[in-house]
Amino acid sequence: MIATRKTVLALVLGTLLVAAGFASTGRAETGALEPLTIETAAGVHVIQVEVARTAEERAIGLMHRTELAPDRGMLFDYGTTRPATMWMKNTLISLDMFFAESDGRIVTVAEGTTPLSEKRIRSGQPVRFVLEMIAGSARRLGIAPGDRLRHPSIELP
Numbered sequence: 001m002i003a004t005r006k007t008v009l010a011l012v013l014g015t016l017l018v019a020a021g022f023a024s025t026g027r028a029e030t031g032a033l034e035p036l037t038i039e040t041a042a043g044v045h046v047i048q049v050e051v052a053r054t055a056e057e058r059a060i061g062l063m064h065r066t067e068l069a070p071d072r073g074m075l076f077d078y079g080t081t082r083p084a085t086m087w088m089k090n091t092l093i094s095l096d097m098f099f100a101e102s103d104g105r106i107v108t109v110a111e112g113t114t115p116l117s118e119k120r121i122r123s124g125q126p127v128r129f130v131l132e133m134i135a136g137s138a139r140r141l142g143i144a145p146g147d148r149l150r151h152p153s154i155e156l157p
Contacts, residue, residue, distance in 0.1 A: 031057070036075060036131070037150040042142030047133070049075045051153065062132055063090040070140070073133040077153050084123040084130055088113050094135035096143075099123040103156070104149040111138050129154065 031050035038045045048071060052058045058076050062068065078084065081102050088095070092115050099108040108124045112135045123130070131149060138144070 033072070034075075034151065036073070038131075038141065038143060038147060039150065040142045040144070040147045045141050047071045047073050049073045049131070049151070051151075052076045053079070053153075061086075061091070062093070062095065064092065066092055068093055068095075068134045070134055070137065073131055073137075075149075075151060075153070076130040076132070078128050078130075081126045081128045083125070084127050086110075086113075086121045086130060086132075087119065088115055088117040088121075091115055095132045096135050096138045097121060098131040098133075098138070098143060098149070099127045100129040100131065100149050100154075101126075102128040102154070104129070104151070104154040106143065106145050106147045106149065109138050109143065109145060111135065 031052075033048040034051055036047055036049045038047065050073075052061060052074055058078070061076065062074050076084075076086075084099060086097055091113075094115055095113045097110040097113060098106050099110075100106045107127060108122075110121045113121060129149065
């Protein structure tokens, strides 16, 4: 059986995480936190995010974390607009995912994703950004398609 590059990368990353103790204790925030504003019909909300800009950062995302504060998240920046597909493999906590265009407009919301699932979660149309927050954030903050993310990486409309 020939292993794919993704399978080999996942095995190597998993081995490194176990060796570093992250898999058993939960991986803590690893990047600098940056403010991100979410403009909704219910109001304006400011959270702190780690930004995943490289392929390696995006591949790891929020994997192996055992908790995520309600005012924290991860912003995935793909650098270009394209269809995005996420999954929950090795992700221990349920998340809400917000898929946004290059101007920060949210086009798709995936609520309450299933931890450890390999089911594909698709953007439904080309996007540049995906914001991940703890499950329940969409409902708690009133985040819906048409709302807007604001961050220095996001182009102003």
